[in-house]
Amino acid sequence: MKSCELLLWSCLALFCAVGVCQGGDLRKNFYRGSCPDAENIIKNSTEKHVTNNSELPAKLLRMHFHDCFVRGCDASILINSTASNTAEKDSVPNLSLSGFDVIEEIKAELEEKCPGIVSCADILTLAARDSVSFQFQKPMWEVLTGRRDGRVSLESDVFPNIPAPFDNFTVLRQSFQSKGLNVHDLVVLSGGHTIGIGHCNLFSNRLYNFTGRGDQDPSLNPTYAEFLKTKCQSLTDTTTTVEMDPDSSLDFDNDYYVNLNQNRGLFQSDAALLTNKGARNIAVELTNQTKFFTEFSQSMKRMGAIGVLTGTTGEIRKKCGVIN
Ligand code: HEM
Numbered sequence: 463m464k465s466c467e468l469l470l471w472s473c474l475a476l477f478c479a480v481g482v483c484q485g486g487d488l489r490k491n492f493y494r495g496s497c498p499d500a501e502n503i504i505k506n507s508t509e510k511h512v513t514n515n516s517e518l519p520a521k522l523l524r525m526h527f528h529d530c531f532v533r534g535c536d537a538s539i540l541i542n543s544t545a546s547n548t549a550e551k552d553s554v555p556n557l558s559l560s561g562f563d564v565i566e567e568i569k570a571e572l573e574e575k576c577p578g579i580v581s582c583a584d585i586l587t588l589a590a591r592d593s594v595s596f597q598f599q600k601p602m603w604e605v606l607t608g609r610r611d612g613r614v615s616l617e618s619d620v621f622p623n624i625p626a627p628f629d630n631f632t633v634l635r636q637s638f639q640s641k642g643l644n645v646h647d648l649v650v651l652s653g654g655h656t657i658g659i660g661h662c663n664l665f666s667n668r669l670y671n672f673t674g675r676g677d678q679d680p681s682l683n684p685t686y687a688e689f690l691k692t693k694c695q696s697l698t699d700t701t702t703t704v705e706m707d708p709d710s711s712l713d714f715d716n717d718y719y720v721n722l723n724q725n726r727g728l729f730q731s732d733a734a735l736l737t738n739k740g741a742r743n744i745a746v747e748l749t750n751q752t753k754f755f756t757e758f759s760q761s762m763k764r765m766g767a768i769g770v771l772t773g774t775t776g777e778i779r780k781k782c783g784v785i786n
């Protein structure tokens with residue numbers, strides 16, 4: 463190897479060692495020079511909103527997931543439909559997504575301080591982290607920045623890219639694999655279901671008509687099924703919601719895995735994690751909360767890097783709901 467080549471490779475190795483190369487061109491504190499207060503403005507504003515609305519962390523965490531899985535983490539989920547285009551947010555799986563107004567408000571604050579600098583994609587990524595972290599008063603995972611905003615948002619992109627609550631393990635694994643995430647990430651990130659709610663119609667087939675013979679899902683804990691039946695009284699109830707993690711749906715904790723291992727996962731997609739030996743072993747390991755938090759922080763970093771636009775690609779939107 464020529465010596466200049468060797469030098470190049472050593473530099474690359476050094477960069478990677480200090481964490482610059484993870485997540486491609488994303489880096490720590492991208493706005494340090496261009497908008498030094500950006501991350502604090504986002505944090506302060508997010509925390510103010512969480513104080514007022516304790517369900518916001520679940521909303522923003524899910525919104526971030528739906529953003530990253532469709533066209534990468536490019537804030538395409540935030541774009542409004544227009545006369546000529548039905549956007550991602552108006553697709554069926556968008557059911558109950560909310561918090562758009564919060565992101566738009568944070569964006570307006572940033573546009574006032576440093577116009578045209580901070581991307582909606584970074585705002586959403588940071589706000590998701592900061593909202594979940596609020597209960598701990600410390601950041602629960604590192605967020606690298608430097609994402610830029612996409613200019614395309616299509617309703618038709620959502621269904622093929624967002625896994626469904628009825629999916630089996632094979633389909634879930636494939637979905638995550640297509641985003642560069644592995645089975646470990648799948649089990650770890652499903653732990654996001656330790657906060658938030660689910661609508662009855664997304665799981666009541668498990669209670670009332672699992673195989674089309676008026677039966678119950680045998681893989682669902684019978685006591686839990688009886689409880690869920692008191693909440694969701696028909697197959698067609700599309701309005702009632704239940705906590706995904708009963709009694710602690712506002713606490714980001716290890717209860718998702720404790721429940722899951724007792725066959726109390728709410729969706730078929732949760733229960734599906736127990737149908738694969740490797741995944742089941744991971745689900746048992748993650749009942750250790752310390753381990754869950756460590757692993758979640760690493761998987762969130764990987765999810766936050768899916769298909770990002772950096773450098774001069776995409777744009778910095780002026781408003782998160784419309785392309786420039
Ligand atoms: C593994 C595949 C996944 C499937 C099939 C899935 C499916 C769902 C469904 C059906 C809901 C209920 C929506 C509603 O009824 O309003 C939901 C809620 C939620 N999901 Fe997932 N999800 C998955 C992965 C993830 C990931 C990776 C995260 C984030 C790390 C996440 C975070 C959330 C959160 C926080 C909620 C609660 C939202 C709220 O309270 O409004 N999910 N998910």
Ligand SMILES: *[C@@H]1O[C@H](CO)[C@@H](O)[C@H](O)[C@H]1NC(C)=O
Nearest residue numbers: 499500501502503504505506
């Ligand atoms: C954020 O809030 C902290 C604590 O209230 C305050 O000290 C800081 O000045 C705020 N930063 C910005 C940029 O608003």
Ligand SMILES: *[C@@H]1O[C@H](CO)[C@@H](O)[C@H](O)[C@H]1NC(C)=O
Nearest residue numbers: 510511512513514515516517
């Ligand atoms: C507080 O939350 C309520 C309901 O979630 C909302 O209507 C209201 O606008 C919020 N207030 C502020 C100051 O954000």
Ligand SMILES: *[C@@H]1O[C@H](CO)[C@@H](O)[C@H](O)[C@H]1NC(C)=O
Nearest residue numbers: 628629630631632633634737
């Ligand atoms: C999983 O679901 C897919 C699509 O519905 C189906 O084709 C496949 O046979 C299922 N796999 C298993 C193991 O049940």
Ligand SMILES: *[C@@H]1O[C@H](CO)[C@@H](O)[C@H](O)[C@H]1NC(C)=O
Nearest residue numbers: 670671672673674675676697
């Ligand atoms: C249960 O599923 C079967 C087969 O899909 C369907 O024919 C039947 O009408 C369903 N029962 C109810 C109560 O919806």
Ligand SMILES: *[C@@H]1O[C@H](CO)[C@@H](O)[C@H](O)[C@H]1NC(C)=O
Nearest residue numbers: 747749750751752753754756
């Ligand atoms: C949980 O995991 C942590 C970190 O891996 C480890 O130090 C600790 O001993 C584990 N706790 C239990 C109860 O296994």
Ligand SMILES: *[C@@H]1O[C@H](CO)[C@@H](O)[C@H](O)[C@H]1NC(C)=O
Nearest residue numbers: 541542543566781782783784
């Ligand atoms: C996007 O649509 C929502 C709901 O119709 C509206 O409140 C919001 O102002 C729109 N955002 C922009 C930037 O036009």
Ligand SMILES: CC(=O)N[C@H]1CO[C@H](CO)[C@@H](O)[C@@H]1O
Nearest residue numbers: 551552553554556557559560
């Ligand atoms: C929050 C949100 O944008 N919800 C939309 C989801 O999509 C339906 C249409 O499928 C719209 O009516 C909702 O407004």
